Amino acid sequence: MRVRFFSKLSLFITILAFPQLITATSTSQSLLCSSVLAANAETLGEAGDSGETGVQGKNGRNSDNLTVFADGSPMTLDLTGGDGEAGQQGVVGYDAFCEEQSETVGANLRGADGGNGGDGGDGGVGGNGGSLTVYTTNKEHLKQIYVIAVGGEGGAPGKAGEGGLGCECDRPYWNEETCFGEPGSSNYSCTTEEFQCIDGYSGRKGRDGRKGRDGKIGTLTLINLDKSLAPDYPEVTAPISELKGRGFTLSRNIWQSKDNASALFAPGSKIANKYKELVARHEHSVLIVWDAPQPVENFDDKQITLALKGEDDVNIFLPKDLWLETQTVKRDNLTELFVFNAVRTKDVDDLTIDGLFGQGANLELDIFDEAEKSNLITTDFSIKYRVGEKSENKNIFGGSSTVYKTKYEGAIPPEAIAKNNNLFTLQLGKLPIPPEYLQPGLKVEVEVVAKRSMAENSMTQKLSTKTEIEPASQS
DSSP: OHHHHHHHHHHHHHHHHOHHHHHHHHHHHHHHHHHHHHHHOEEESBOOOOOOOOOOOOOOOOOOOEEEEOSSOOEEEEOOOOOOOOOOOOOOOOOOBOOOOOSOOSSOEEEOOOOOOOOOOOOOOOOOOOOEEEEOSOGGGGGGEEEEOOOOOOOOOOOOOOOOOOOOOSOSEEEEEEEESOTTSTTOEEEEEEEEEEOOOOOOOOOOOOOOOOOOOOOEEEEOOSSOOOOOBOEEEEEHHHHBTOEEEEEEEEEEEESOOGGGSSTTOBOOSOEEEEEEEEEEEEEEEEOOSSOGGGGTTOEEEEEEETTTEEEEEOOTTEEEEEEEEEETTEEEEEEEEEEEGGGTSOEEEEEEEOOGGGOEEEEEETTOOTTTSEEEEEEEEEEEEEEEEEOTTSSEEEEEEEEEEEEOOGGGEEEETTEEEEEGGGSSOOGGGSSTTOEEEEEEEEEEEETTEEEEEEEEEEEEOOOOOOO
């Protein structure tokens, strides 16, 4: 008791001596003392659990979209979205589980805190208003339509749950005596110590939920037709066999964004301000006519792409690895693509040199088309004819070397080319090559450039051979 009385007396003297200081700092000192005590105190009871968050409200139903044909008949259209439901209230925090103070503790105590209240549930989102598509050939017919397409209202927020109660102390202050040694002995002594108990805090109140977002207002699409609008089909890629003998109609719908949709309908109508209106539809048909002798099934792995171009034209993209001889005929909104021949690109450059034969004016070079497509492809040849001559310079082994010198370079005229199906015979003896360079025993090098073409397609292939003109065989 002496310790407690002394502390109160000291505090009273301090207040008399420094009244202004105590008035200004009493609250902070109290909180400081409480904080220090709480840090060193044992807990009385068990803290309460926090309350659960309230369940979020259900979202409102989205309105169905609707398509109508307006002919001037009165209509009332309700495309309102459903309202969102309110969020549920947060659960109240649970009270602390308190117990009775013991007579002797030997420590300061602090009551257990109550649980925090649960947050309120958010309100459900309002349903969206339905979108309206109207077909009509007269906008004035819309004046007979009353439409409401507003979004549903968002649900109300759930309220916050209150916090649970903390434990209260039965005795704010008490003294406990502690003795040392044997009673009656000279070393026996006792001390009295004062302890304090602080009430637990009530739990924090939860946070209120958020109001649900209102649903979006519905929109208008206006189509100036009295029949259903076909979808956009501006491009098609398909196998050649599928396109054969079949027409494809490419199309593109042209839309324009406009304002003040509500003014088109009966007074009081509610719909989004901006709407889109069909202002044009571009169409163009394409027909593929296969007149080629080659079966179209041979090219099933190849595709053609058709793409709408502007209002009344079309782009045709042919396979890059296929040569086609075609003709395009356009009449109004129809394009016909006639195919007369077809060759795979890999079969174009399949020429090989089959040998050098003869001598003098009869010297000939044979070239064979391994792909056997020469009945479809035009072939032009040019050559560089070179003859080997001994050089005075020695090679690294001490012998003489051969140097090839050009004796003719240029195109081979058609009259110097004999063709037998897929075999080309280049009659070198008919070219303006001096006769002495066409004789047996000469080493020659012939470089050939073949230009192959069909319709608007062309490519070149280079061939070469190095050989010796053989003498005529003895019969």
